[in-house]
Amino acid sequence: MAITDNAPKASFRLGMLLYDARYRSITIQILFLIALMLGLGWLASNAVVNLDKMGYVPSFSFLTQRAGYDISFKLIDYTHDDTHFRALLVGLVNTLFISALGCITATIIGVTAGVLRLSKNWVIARLMTLYVEIFRNVPLLLWLLVIFAILTEATPAPNAFRGANPAAHMWLWHSVAVTNRYVALPAPLFSRSLGSVQTDMLTLVAVIIASLLVNRFVVHRASAVQYATGVRPTTWWKSLLILFVPAIALLVMLGFHFEYPVLKGFNFSGGIQAPNFVFALWLGLSIYTGTYIAEIVRSGILAVSRGQSEAAYALGLRPGRTMSLVVLPQALRVIVPPMISQFLNLTKNSTLAAAISYPDLTATLGGITLNQTGRALECVLLMMMIYLIISLLISLAMNLFNRSVSLKER
Amino acid sequence: MNRTVFLGALTVAGLVASFASASTLDEVKARGVLNCGVNVGLVGFAAPDANGKWTGFDVAICKAVAAAVLGDPNKVKYVPTTGETRFTSLSSGEIDLLARNSTWTFSRDVDLKFTFTGVNYYDGQGFMVRKDLGVTSAKELGGATICIQTGTTTELNLADYFKTHKMTYTPIAIKTDAEGKQQFLAGACDAYTTDRSGLAALRAGFEKPDDYVILPEVISKEPLSPLVRQGDDQWADIVRWTENALIAAEEYGITSANIEEMAKGTTNPEINRILGTEGNLGAMFGLDKEWAKRAIAASGNYGEIFEANIGVSTPIGLARGLNAQWTQGGLMYAPPFR
Numbered sequence: 001m002a003i004t005d006n007a008p009k010a011s012f013r014l015g016m017l018l019y020d021a022r023y024r025s026i027t028i029q030i031l032f033l034i035a036l037m038l039g040l041g042w043l044a045s046n047a048v049v050n051l052d053k054m055g056y057v058p059s060f061s062f063l064t065q066r067a068g069y070d071i072s073f074k075l076i077d078y079t080h081d082d083t084h085f086r087a088l089l090v091g092l093v094n095t096l097f098i099s100a101l102g103c104i105t106a107t108i109i110g111v112t113a114g115v116l117r118l119s120k121n122w123v124i125a126r127l128m129t130l131y132v133e134i135f136r137n138v139p140l141l142l143w144l145l146v147i148f149a150i151l152t153e154a155t156p157a158p159n160a161f162r163g164a165n166p167a168a169h170m171w172l173w174h175s176v177a178v179t180n181r182y183v184a185l186p187a188p189l190f191s192r193s194l195g196s197v198q199t200d201m202l203t204l205v206a207v208i209i210a211s212l213l214v215n216r217f218v219v220h221r222a223s224a225v226q227y228a229t230g231v232r233p234t235t236w237w238k239s240l241l242i243l244f245v246p247a248i249a250l251l252v253m254l255g256f257h258f259e260y261p262v263l264k265g266f267n268f269s270g271g272i273q274a275p276n277f278v279f280a281l282w283l284g285l286s287i288y289t290g291t292y293i294a295e296i297v298r299s300g301i302l303a304v305s306r307g308q309s310e311a312a313y314a315l316g317l318r319p320g321r322t323m324s325l326v327v328l329p330q331a332l333r334v335i336v337p338p339m340i341s342q343f344l345n346l347t348k349n350s351t352l353a354a355a356i357s358y359p360d361l362t363a364t365l366g367g368i369t370l371n372q373t374g375r376a377l378e379c380v381l382l383m384m385m386i387y388l389i390i391s392l393l394i395s396l397a398m399n400l401f402n403r404s405v406s407l408k409e410r
Numbered sequence: 411m412n413r414t415v416f417l418g419a420l421t422v423a424g425l426v427a428s429f430a431s432a433s434t435l436d437e438v439k440a441r442g443v444l445n446c447g448v449n450v451g452l453v454g455f456a457a458p459d460a461n462g463k464w465t466g467f468d469v470a471i472c473k474a475v476a477a478a479v480l481g482d483p484n485k486v487k488y489v490p491t492t493g494e495t496r497f498t499s500l501s502s503g504e505i506d507l508l509a510r511n512s513t514w515t516f517s518r519d520v521d522l523k524f525t526f527t528g529v530n531y532y533d534g535q536g537f538m539v540r541k542d543l544g545v546t547s548a549k550e551l552g553g554a555t556i557c558i559q560t561g562t563t564t565e566l567n568l569a570d571y572f573k574t575h576k577m578t579y580t581p582i583a584i585k586t587d588a589e590g591k592q593q594f595l596a597g598a599c600d601a602y603t604t605d606r607s608g609l610a611a612l613r614a615g616f617e618k619p620d621d622y623v624i625l626p627e628v629i630s631k632e633p634l635s636p637l638v639r640q641g642d643d644q645w646a647d648i649v650r651w652t653e654n655a656l657i658a659a660e661e662y663g664i665t666s667a668n669i670e671e672m673a674k675g676t677t678n679p680e681i682n683r684i685l686g687t688e689g690n691l692g693a694m695f696g697l698d699k700e701w702a703k704r705a706i707a708a709s710g711n712y713g714e715i716f717e718a719n720i721g722v723s724t725p726i727g728l729a730r731g732l733n734a735q736w737t738q739g740g741l742m743y744a745p746p747f748r
Binding site: 055056068069070071072080149152153157159180181264265266267269276354355357359363367368370371372373374376 | 494498517523551554560561562565568573579581585592593596597599600641
């Protein structure tokens with residue numbers, strides 16, 4: 001105590017803010033913050049003053065007005081009599097749909113390519129290198145345009161399927177037609193429906209899940225009996241019965257049948273029509289992002305020390321099992337964090353959809369709605385907000401997953 | 411994070427909206443060049459030729475205004491705009507004048523705060539199909555896939571037309587005419603819809619234009635007009651009366667060939683007032699006496715511009731129709747110069 005009391009008390013002088021190393025960094029930070037605030041304030045006031053001068057009053061009331069335009073691909077009900085907000089939702093659902101599809105396939109493609117690139121098979125490894133380098137080094141927009149152009153130019157128009165001796169033929173017993181606009185597929189229908197196709201489908205899924213659970217219980221019981229007595233009871237016929245009979249019975253009860261696409265007028269009607277731009281965007285996004293994921297997976301695998309796989313071989317594990325049981329689980333810790341940014345990239349890259357007529361959020365809200373209402377500032381603000389929220393949600397989900405696979409240190 | 415977005419957007423707005431408050435005329439004069447928004451490429455209306463020089467019906471308006479204001483029809487910077495970017499370009503001050511076959515509508519005029527300076531082409535929306543499709547009327551297009559340029563009035567007209575006729579269709583939203591052309595020629599859509607003048611211009615660019623027909627139905631009114639920002643009446647007046655001068659010149663027989671002759675003085679006082687040999691109309695909006703003379707000399711009167719770019723003798727081959735002078739049964743009618 002006495003020592004501190006006797007220490008000379010340096011009186012604080014203003015100059016110390018600049019010359020004393022203890023205070024200097026704080027001074028600089030505060031000055032920088034003030035300059036930043038002033039800069040932002042200037043921009044904000046400039047915007048407000050100029051918007052005011054233009055007589056522009058930001059307003060979001062256009063969202064409740066009638067949209068008046070049609071959208072070519074929609075997963076939720078929408079007609080031109082709905083509001084701009086509904087059109088926004090259609091675009092949002094389309095964006096989420098393609099992003100989810102893309103993330104799943106990009107992961108599958110990426111993991112496969114990443115693992116195969118490390119294969120001892122020279123041809124396969126080089127092929128994968130070729131794939132990664134070609135697709136990664138050409139801009140995504142070009143790939144989308146090329147894939148879309150191929151799908152449009154190399155396939156016949158619906159008109160070619162017409163007549164007694166048509167130029168093009170449907171595939172798979174006259175059930176699938178690949179045209180330059182869409183792929184026409186048979187649609188599942190129920191003649192004795194419970195209400196709508198959705199409820200029927202949900203019931204079917206519920207029944208299948210229930211059968212799976214019951215089957216698992218049966219297999220479990222068999223294992224228990226095997227442990228107790230050493231003799232495993234035969235379960236295959238029980239499993240078959242449990243897995244298939246309820247689902248088939250339900251399908252028969254509901255009158256399940258397919259509605260086949262039929263050429264009528266200009267286009268096929270009946271069945272499901274999956275537009276080409278969906279395939280082009282899906283393929284483009286997954287193949288392009290897949291290259292990045294492949295590299296991440298490869299680096300993740302290489303990050304696992306060789307001793308691990310050598311130990312697994314020494315234990316007699318075959319290469320496939322070594323990869324799936326020993327190497328990949330450890331590689332995941334390295335792989336997951338950079339994967340988050342790839343999923344985010346894919347989602348954000350889906351805004352290129354408008355280039356090939358896919359009506360995503362940028363095309364509906366940021367394209368047609370913006371143009372028809374002229375509310376550019378509001379539309380862009382809304383879009384930025386929505387994409388920010390989507391990205392943050394993806395980050396959150398992936399971070400939670402990352403926490404579950406990360407090394408548990410006890 | 412919402413705050414970050416908000417600030418970011420304000421930054422954008424601040425940067426975009428920071429045009430000076432000086433009058434457009436002073437700005438253009440000080441800059442020495444007119445920034446004119448045109449189509450990215452629509453043969454006949456606005457497209458760069460093989461030497462990169464812009465020509466076309468809309469381009470002629472830019473040239474006339476530049477000649478009137480700056481004294482030289484070549485002092486124009488052409489800014490290509492798409493259907494989507496055109497209005498933002500104008501309201502942000504990137505361009506002084508938008509001459510890009512844009513339809514004059516209530517909401518664009520009132521809500522988007524623009525001033526349309528007068529119709530220079532009366533158009534209507536139509537459909538183009540392949541001849542071998544055997545379609546002769548738009549009413550037979552039920553169930554068709556239709557290519558449409560997004561961000562245009564045509565998109566709304568199309569929905570309305572099919573609704574009134576209780577037909578269905580699949581829209582393919584495209585961004586530019588070039589993309590639409592590719593889709594249409596590949597047969598990815600059965601019909602292409604836009605203004606009939608645009609269809610004619612597009613068809614002129616096809617390899618085999620005769621394989622395609624434009625259906626007779628006109629499903630909307632599309633009065634195309636150049637436009638400027640609202641709030642600068644002097645500038646709007648200059649553009650409006652430059653257009654009127656071109657139209658009046660055709661009515662009174664002033665052509666690029668005889669303009670020098672006529673400028674020496676005629677017996678018609680209206681011609682003298684337009685060409686500045688009598689009175690000084692130009693001074694009323696900050697220009698000199700001979701503004702209209704230069705505007706007309708730039709690429710001729712309205713009729714000459716029409717015939718040179720989109721008339722029957724060009725590949726586009728549009729008849730005058732509604733766009734003939736009022737004395738010829740059309741709607742082109744310039745108010746008096748006095």
